[in-house]
Amino acid sequence: MIKIAVVGTGLIGMQHLRAMEHTDACQLCALCDVNEEKVKELATQYQVPYFTDYHDMPGQVEADAVILNLPHYLHCESTVFFLEHGMHVLVEKPMANTVEECERMIAAAEKSGKKLAVGHVQRYFRVNSWLKKAVEEERFGKLCMITGKRSINYFAESRPGWFLKKNAAGGGIGMNYGAHALDTLFYITGERKAEIISGYGNLKTDHDIEGHMQYMLKFPSGLSMCQTLSGYNESGHEVVYYFTDGVLKVEDAARLYQYVDSRWVQIAIEEDELIMERQMADFCRFLEGKPSMICDAQCGRDVIAALENVYKI
Ligand SMILES: NC(=O)c1ccc[n+]([C@@H]2O[C@H](COP(=O)([O-])OP(=O)(O)OC[C@H]3O[C@@H](n4cnc5c(N)ncnc54)[C@H](O)[C@@H]3O)[C@@H](O)[C@H]2O)c1
Numbered sequence: 001m002i003k004i005a006v007v008g009t010g011l012i013g014m015q016h017l018r019a020m021e022h023t024d025a026c027q028l029c030a031l032c033d034v035n036e037e038k039v040k041e042l043a044t045q046y047q048v049p050y051f052t053d054y055h056d057m058p059g060q061v062e063a064d065a066v067i068l069n070l071p072h073y074l075h076c077e078s079t080v081f082f083l084e085h086g087m088h089v090l091v092e093k094p095m096a097n098t099v100e101e102c103e104r105m106i107a108a109a110e111k112s113g114k115k116l117a118v119g120h121v122q123r124y125f126r127v128n129s130w131l132k133k134a135v136e137e138e139r140f141g142k143l144c145m146i147t148g149k150r151s152i153n154y155f156a157e158s159r160p161g162w163f164l165k166k167n168a169a170g171g172g173i174g175m176n177y178g179a180h181a182l183d184t185l186f187y188i189t190g191e192r193k194a195e196i197i198s199g200y201g202n203l204k205t206d207h208d209i210e211g212h213m214q215y216m217l218k219f220p221s222g223l224s225m226c227q228t229l230s231g232y233n234e235s236g237h238e239v240v241y242y243f244t245d246g247v248l249k250v251e252d253a254a255r256l257y258q259y260v261d262s263r264w265v266q267i268a269i270e271e272d273e274l275i276m277e278r279q280m281a282d283f284c285r286f287l288e289g290k291p292s293m294i295c296d297a298q299c300g301r302d303v304i305a306a307l308e309n310v311y312k313i
Contacts, residue, residue, distance in 0.1 A: 001025070001026065001027050002025055002026040002027070002064050002065060002284050002287055002288075003026070003027060003029040003062060003063050003064045003065075004020065004026050004027070004028060004029060004063060004064065004065045004066065004067060005028075005029055005030040005031070005032065005057060005061055005063040005065075005066045005067070005087075006020075006028060006030075006031050006032070006066070006067050006069065007031075007032040007033070007054045007057075007066055007067065007068050007069065007070065007078065008032070008033060008068060008069030008070040008092075009031060009032075009033040009035070009038060009039055009042055009069070010033075010069060010160065011160075012069045012092055012119070013033070013067075013069035015276045016067050016069060016276065016280065017042070017046070018276065019276035019277045019279065019280040020280060022274070022277045022280075023277060023280045023281050023284065025281065025284035025285075025288075026065075026280065026284050028046055028048055029048055029061060029062065029063050030048050030049050030050065030051065030057060030061040030063060031043050031046065031048055031049075031050045031051070032050065032051040032052065032053070032054045032057060033050075033052065034052055034053075036052050039051075039052065049061065054078060054081070054082075055081065057085075058082075058085035058086075058087075063087055064087065064088060064287070065087055065088035065089065065090065065115075065283075065287060066082045066087050066088070066089055066090075067089075067090045067091075067092075067119075068082070068089060068090070068091045068092060069092050070092070071160075071162040071163075071168050071169065072094060072096065072097050072168065072169050072170045072175065073097060073162075073167065073168045073169075073170070075091050075092070075094075075095065075096045075097070075101070075105075076096040076097075076101035076102075076104055076105055078091075079091050079096075079105045079108065079116065080104060080105060080108040083105070083108040083109050083111075083112045083114050083116065084108060084111075084112060086112065086114060087114060088114045088115040088116070088287050089109075089114070089115075089116050089117070090117050090118075090119055090283050090294075091105075091116070091117075091118055091119065091300075092118075092119040093118055093119050093120045093121075093179050093180065093183065093295075093300070093303075094118075094170065094175055094176070094179040094300075094303060094304060094307070095118045095297070095300030095301060095303065095304055096170075096304060097169075097170030097171075097175075097304075098170070098304065098308065099301060099304050099305050099308055101304075102297070102300060102301035102304050102305075103301065105297060106297045106298070106301060109297060115286060115287055116296075116297040117283060117286055117294045117295060117296060117297065117300075118183075118294075118295040118296075118297065118299070118300030118303075119279065119295070120179075120180065120183035120184075120187075120295035120299075120300070120303070121275055121276060121279050122180050122183065122184050122253060122275075123183060123184060123187040123293060123295065124275045124276075124278040124279045124282070125253050125254070125271065125275060126269050126270065126271050126272070127250050127253065127254060127255075127256045127269055127271065128184055128187065128188060128250075128253070129293075130256065130267075130269055131188050131241065131248070131250070131256075132187060132188045134248075135188055135189060136190075140241075140243035140244070140245050140246035140248065140258075141243045141244030141245030141246065142243060142244045143189065143223060143241060143242070143243050144222070144223065144224075144242050144243065144244060145223070145224050145225070145226075145242040146185065146223075146224075146225040146226070146239060146240065146241050146242070147225075147226050147227075147228075147239070147240045147242075148181050148225070148226070148227040148228065148238070148239040148240075149227075149228045149235075149236070149237070149238050149239075150177050150181070150227075150228070150229050150230075150236075150237045150238075151228075151229075151230040151231075151232075151233060151234060151235040151236060151237075152177075152230075152231060152234050152237075153231070153232070153233065153234050154172065154173050154176075154211060154231025154232075155204075155205050155207070155211065155231060155232075163176065164207045164209055165207070165208065165209070166208045166209050169209060171209055171210060171307070171311060172202070172207070172209030172210040172211060172213075172231065173209075173210060173211060173212065173213055173229045173230075173231040174200060174210055174213040174215075174229060174307060174310060174311070175209075175307060177229055178213060178215070178227065178229060178307060178310065179303050179304075179307060181227050181229075181239075182303045182306050182307065183295055183299065183300075183303050184239075185217070185225055186299055186302065186303065187293075187295075187299075189219075189223060191219040191221065191223060192299075192302045193219070193220070193302070193305075194217035194218055194219045194225075194306065195217070195218045196215055196216070196217050196218075196306065196309040196310055197215070197216050198213065198214065198215035198216070198309075198310040198311075199213070199214050199215075200212060200213035200214070200215075200310070200311070203232075204232050210231075211230075211231040211232055212229065212230045212231060212232065213227075213228075213229045213310070214226070214227065214228045214229070215227050215310045217306070236251070236252065237251070237252050237253060238250070238251050238252075246258060246259070247259040248267075249264060254271045255271075256269050279294070282294050
C-alpha cells in the first residue's frame with residue numbers, strides 16, 4: 001500500500017482526496033493546509049494527522065509520496081523540499097512558473113532517486129485517449145491542423161485571489177488553461193517543440209495577468225495548432241481536429257463528433273466522472289515502476305517552455 005500525504009486542500013486537493021478513496025493501491029496518511037480550521041476538520045474525517053506548515057512533515061509522517069495542490073509560486077520550493085526528504089511527488093499543473101524552476105525540480109528528482117509527475121489530468125479524459133489512438137493508427141488519415149477555443153469568465157468572484165496575481169500564478173488564462181491545452185496537445189500528438197507566435201493582454205480588468213490569449217504552434221512535422229483563450233465571457237470549450245480523411249470535434253472535453261454528410265455526428269464514447277481516479281491509479285502504477293501515461297516531469301517542463309515562448313513573443 002502506497003502511503004500518500006496531501007498538501008493543499010482547496011478545490012483540486014479535495015478532488016485528489018475523493019480519488020484516493022476509490023484507489024486500492026494507496027492510502028492517505030497526512031494532510032496539510034495553512035487553513036487550520038479546514039484541515040483539522042478534514043483530518044478528523046479521514047482520521048489522519050494534520051499540519052499547517054509542510055516543512056514540519058518529514059520526520060513526523062511516514063509518507064511514500066506527497067500530492068501538492070498549492071498556488072503555482074510554491075510548486076518548485078515544495079516539490080524540491082519533499083524530494084530532498086525522500087518522498088515521491090505529484091505536483092499539480094502547471095509544473096512551475098518558469099523553466100528554470102522546472103529544471104531545479106527535475107534535478108532534485110534525479111539527485112534523490114525519487115519520482116516526479118505533474119497532474120495534467122486532462123489526458124485522462126476518455127475522448128483524449130481515444131483521439132491519441134486514432135492519431136497513432138491514422139484512422140482518419142494524417143492529422144494536419146487543430147483549432148482550440150475556450151471562453152469562460154476567468155475573473156469570477158469564486159476564483160481564489162492568488163490565481164489573479166502574476167507573482168503567485170505566473171500568468172493568467174494562458175498559464176492555467178493554456179497549460180492544459182498544451183499538455184493535451186503533446187499527449188495526443190506526441191509532438192513537443194514548436195515555433196510559436198502569440199498575442200495576449202488584458203482589456204477588461206486591472207489585474208496584472210492576461211485575460212485573453214491566442215497562440216499558434218507549428219511543429220517541424222508540419223502539424224499546426226491555434227488556440228484561443230478568452231477570460232471575459234462564457235462561450236464554451238471546443239477543439240477541432242482536421243485530418244486528411246476526416247474532421248473531428250470535441251466539445252467540453254467530453255463529447256466527440258465527426259463531420260459526415262454535412263452535419264456533425266456524435267461518436268459514442270462513454271465519459272464518466274472518474275478522471276481523477278484514473279490519474280490516481282496511474283500515479284500509483286508510475287511509482288511501482290509499471291507502464292503509465294502520467295505526465296512526467298520532462299513533459300511538464302516542456303509545457304512551461306512552450307508557455308515561456310508564448311509570453312515572450
Ligand atoms: N488539474 C486540474 O484540472 C486543476 C483544477 C484546479 C486547480 N488545479 C491546480 O491545482 C493547484 C491548486 O489549485 P486550487 O484550485 O485547488 O487552489 P485553491 O486556492 O482552491 O487551493 C490551494 C490550497 O492551498 C492552501 N495553501 C496555500 N499556501 C499553502 C502553504 N504554504 N502550505 C499549505 N497549504 C497552503 C490554501 O489554503 C488552499 O486550501 C494549482 O496548481 C491549480 O492550477 C488543477
